[in-house]
Amino acid sequence: xxxxxxxxxxxxxxxxxxxxxxxxxxxxxxxxxxxxxxxxxxxxxxxxxxxxxxxxxxxxxxxxxxxxxxxxxxxxxxxxxxxxxxxxxxxxxxxxxxxxxxxxxxxxxxxxxxxxxxxxxxxxxxxxxxxxxxxxxxxxxxxxxxxxxxxxxxxxxxxxxxxxxxxxxxxxxxxxxxxxxxxxxxxxxxxxxxxxxxxxxxxxxxxxxxxxxxxxxxxxxxxxxxxxxxxxxxxxxxxxxxxxxxxxxxxxxxxxxxxxxxxxxxxxxxxxxxxxxxxxxxxxxxxxxxxxxxxxxxxxxxxxxxxxxxxxx
Amino acid sequence: xxxxxxxxxxxxxxxxxxxxxxxxxxxxxxxxxxxxxxxxxxxxxxxxxxxxxxxxxxxxxxxxxxxxxxxxxxxxxxxxxxxxxxxxxxxxxxxxxxxxxxxxxxxxxxxxxxxxxxxxxxxxxxxxxxxxxxxxxxxxxxxxxxxxxxxxxxxxxxxxxxxxxxxxxxxxxxxxxxxxxxxxxxxxxxxxxxxxxxxxxxxxxxxxxxxxxxxxxxxxxxxxxxxxxxxxxxxxxxxxxxxxxxxxxxxxxxx
Numbered sequence: 001x002x003x004x005x006x007x008x009x010x011x012x013x014x015x016x017x018x019x020x021x022x023x024x025x026x027x028x029x030x031x032x033x034x035x036x037x038x039x040x041x042x043x044x045x046x047x048x049x050x051x052x053x054x055x056x057x058x059x060x061x062x063x064x065x066x067x068x069x070x071x072x073x074x075x076x077x078x079x080x081x082x083x084x085x086x087x088x089x090x091x092x093x094x095x096x097x098x099x100x101x102x103x104x105x106x107x108x109x110x111x112x113x114x115x116x117x118x119x120x121x122x123x124x125x126x127x128x129x130x131x132x133x134x135x136x137x138x139x140x141x142x143x144x145x146x147x148x149x150x151x152x153x154x155x156x157x158x159x160x161x162x163x164x165x166x167x168x169x170x171x172x173x174x175x176x177x178x179x180x181x182x183x184x185x186x187x188x189x190x191x192x193x194x195x196x197x198x199x200x201x202x203x204x205x206x207x208x209x210x211x212x213x214x215x216x217x218x219x220x221x222x223x224x225x226x227x228x229x230x231x232x233x234x235x236x237x238x239x240x241x242x243x244x245x246x247x248x249x250x251x252x253x254x255x256x257x258x259x260x261x262x263x264x265x266x267x268x269x270x271x272x273x274x275x276x277x278x279x280x281x282x283x284x285x286x287x288x289x290x291x292x293x294x295x296x297x298x299x300x301x302x303x304x305x306x307x308x309x310x311x312x313x
Numbered sequence: 314x315x316x317x318x319x320x321x322x323x324x325x326x327x328x329x330x331x332x333x334x335x336x337x338x339x340x341x342x343x344x345x346x347x348x349x350x351x352x353x354x355x356x357x358x359x360x361x362x363x364x365x366x367x368x369x370x371x372x373x374x375x376x377x378x379x380x381x382x383x384x385x386x387x388x389x390x391x392x393x394x395x396x397x398x399x400x401x402x403x404x405x406x407x408x409x410x411x412x413x414x415x416x417x418x419x420x421x422x423x424x425x426x427x428x429x430x431x432x433x434x435x436x437x438x439x440x441x442x443x444x445x446x447x448x449x450x451x452x453x454x455x456x457x458x459x460x461x462x463x464x465x466x467x468x469x470x471x472x473x474x475x476x477x478x479x480x481x482x483x484x485x486x487x488x489x490x491x492x493x494x495x496x497x498x499x500x501x502x503x504x505x506x507x508x509x510x511x512x513x514x515x516x517x518x519x520x521x522x523x524x525x526x527x528x529x530x531x532x533x534x535x536x537x538x539x540x541x542x543x544x545x546x547x548x549x550x551x552x553x554x555x556x557x558x559x560x561x562x563x564x565x566x567x568x
Binding site: 266 | 371372373374375377378381383384385424426456477478479480481482483484486491492493494495540542553563564565566567
């Protein structure tokens with residue numbers, strides 16, 4: 001019995017010890033802290049920590065922006081916040097419904113969880129399937145993770161918390177319901193996944209690239225000083241915007257041309273990726289996904305009704 | 314059998330086994346498969362075959378949408394020699410995809426979208442005039458569930474009104490033209506609860522005079538609203554005649 005226990009301990013301990021996100025908040029503006037994930041894909045080695053989350057320490061407590069990919073991440077985020085400030089967490093704001101941004105919600109069940117109405121609806125429809133896929137991709141890091149829906153509907157406009165005027169923007173290019181948060185006090189723009197930086201953008205729920213391009217105009221026109229992308233490094237210049245426009249324009253042009261040639265999806269995913277995007281992580285992988293999500297719409301625009309109706313019914 | 318014969322036999326047997334192994338490894342199966350022998354018997358009637366990378370079976374490495382995974386079958390290396398092309402997904406509950414006879418004027422190339430139930434080897438077996446099957450293979454990963462997911466078509470009110478509608482286009486490419494077709498049909502495979510099989514099972518391409526150019530048998534591993542691509546040699550309009558397993562017949566003409 002003793003030996004069995006010892007053996008179990010030996011086998012089990014290393015596995016447990018590895019599942020630590022080691023979140024280290026980095027200050028990016030006054031009272032504003034970032035937890036920067038990698039630009040890699042979901043994997044068993046990273047526990048899904050491929051995302052940027054953040055928190056703002058205000059006079060009346062901490063506002064958290066996105067809860068991360070798992071219950072374990074959400075709990076680690078709470079601990080990381082507690083290591084920085086004694087102030088209580090007062091609310092969690094979700095930028096959109098994708099799993100890497102919302103599956104840490106369980107750790108914030110004691111505070112209001114705010115999101116756009118569309119985000120709540122999308123999470124209700126797709127949350128379980130997305131969580132299931134996360135278990136498949138990152139494994140044991142997900143243990144105990146369940147979908148927790150937002151508890152408060154956010155309306156666009158100014159949201160005042162503890163002396164911070166947070167301007168909430170209801171946009172939609174990435175998922176149809178994308179919240180961007182602009183802190184007027186610090187000039188930090190939390191762009192959510194409307195901005196990817198040095199990481200290929202993802203399109204599973206995008207209503208169309210033209211919508212996305214318009215959202216980028218809206219965001220860039222704000223008087224921001226620092227932009228926090230949903231994925232990739234923060235910037236204090238317009239590089240993330242320029243990169244996003246360039247990439248979206250390329251993707252759009254590629255699919256327009258492919259549809260005009262009558263190419264099929266499998267031909268499209270073999271398309272060469274321009275040299276200038278060499279530094280963008282996962283561009284081939286995301287091209288495969290984006291072609292699956294978006295190409296059918298481009299195809300349909302180039303097809304016409306050719307049937308002569310039903311015969312011999 | 315005396316001891317000498319026994320010894321000789323014992324010495325020879327390892328060599329014989331090695332000989333057999335060498336023969337097989339000249340064209341080894343390029344994908345890990347537990348089902349090849351079964352399908353070789355079931356679909357190819359144990360006929361002579363070779364795993365052949367000149368048959369290009371192209372798919373993304375993973376199915377982003379397991380209900381609509383794109384597939385391209387390219388046997389143009391055998392243009393003029395191809396009698397028939399059969400494709401299947403080994404680990405699908407309903408594995409068969411298409412049975413394609415390209416004829417003289419249609420290239421041995423086809424694009425189609427399929428349902429994937431789980432990560433699986435895919436196969437395209439190309440029968441050439443000499444009676445040999447050339448088998449192209451690839452693997453596709455998937456979160457899965459593509460064969461048992463509820464129909465998207467049936468969730469749209471009034472879908473029956475659009476049954477058999479065909480969207481099409483012709484795209485000139487040098488000596489050939491690419492034909493793209495998309496047919497409104499739920500392609501019910503009988504695996505979604507309470508909905509029996511209801512799928513397009515036959516398609517034929519004809520020239521302006523009604524002469525057959527190519528024929529294609531479809532199976533319910535083909536995705537709903539089937540999306541098909543062909544490459545056709547020579548000029549002239551192309552007629553498409555479709556039939557489903559309930560006897561509905563649909564026609565379209567691409568100019």
